Amino acid sequence: xxxxxxxxxxxxxxxxxxxxxxxxxxxxxxxxxxxxxxxxxxxxxxxxxxxxxxxxxxxxxxxxxxxxxxxxxxxxxxxxxxxxxxxxxxxxxxxxxxxxxxxxxxxxxxxxxxxxxxxxxxxxxxxxxxxxxxxxxxxxxxxxxxxxxxxxxxxxxxxxxxxxxxxxxxxxxxxxxxxxxxxxxxxxxxxxxxxxxxxxxxxxxxxx
Numbered sequence: 001x002x003x004x005x006x007x008x009x010x011x012x013x014x015x016x017x018x019x020x021x022x023x024x025x026x027x028x029x030x031x032x033x034x035x036x037x038x039x040x041x042x043x044x045x046x047x048x049x050x051x052x053x054x055x056x057x058x059x060x061x062x063x064x065x066x067x068x069x070x071x072x073x074x075x076x077x078x079x080x081x082x083x084x085x086x087x088x089x090x091x092x093x094x095x096x097x098x099x100x101x102x103x104x105x106x107x108x109x110x111x112x113x114x115x116x117x118x119x120x121x122x123x124x125x126x127x128x129x130x131x132x133x134x135x136x137x138x139x140x141x142x143x144x145x146x147x148x149x150x151x152x153x154x155x156x157x158x159x160x161x162x163x164x165x166x167x168x169x170x171x172x173x174x175x176x177x178x179x180x181x182x183x184x185x186x187x188x189x190x191x192x193x194x195x196x197x198x199x200x201x202x203x204x205x206x207x208x
Contacts, residue, residue, distance in 0.1 A: 007066055010086035015062040022059055026158070027167035030060045031207065035174045036152055041109035042175060043144040045197050046154040047129055047205060048118035056156045056168050057116055067116045068108050070101055102143065109147035117143065119198055126160055132202050141178070141193035145186065150175035153197050155204035171204040 092101035
């Protein structure tokens with residue numbers, strides 16, 4: 001396995017700064033983390049409510065394994081680019097097929113990193129999760145299939161209520177290797193896997 005990248009000092013600083021209030025103020029609760037692979041790259045797929053979601057997902061991984069996230073290209077500016085890079089983000093052009101971002105994600109997973117992806121594509125209202133009406137995109141499973149790596153479903157709750165001071169919660173499900181789908185045509189495999197992963201995310205969300 002390729003050597004995992006060194007944790008950036010800014011990542012360590014921000015994690016140390018944010019972890020105490022996540023635990024004390026927002027009463028962070030984590031379940032199912034025993035399902036997460038201890039080593040090797042994989043895709044982490046979760047529902048998406050707010051810009052706080054990446055911090056909630058990354059909370060139980062700190063400081064051992066930083067997550068890698070796609071950040072919309074509009075955020076990259078002379079001021080923010082160094083911070084985004086230090087935090088482990090990489091750019092993606094939203095609203096179009098960004099092959100460079102896809103290849104970067106596949107490469108990172110192959111190198112043993114964790115790439116977090118939101119299958120909904122963008123932030124969704126809470127009621128869409130409650131009614132199982134969230135839109136599903138196949139990017140997360142296509143990255144995992146291309147990297148020949150598992151996908152780990154996850155769910156977050158409470159991040160849409162920042163002013164109420166939580167509680168925040170995250171849940172992690174068993175890794176799906178998708179071995180049963182790898183002999184199928186890629187588009188069909190991605191469609192089946194996306195629905196399967198999203199269904200598990202719904203089930204995890206219901207436990208929080």
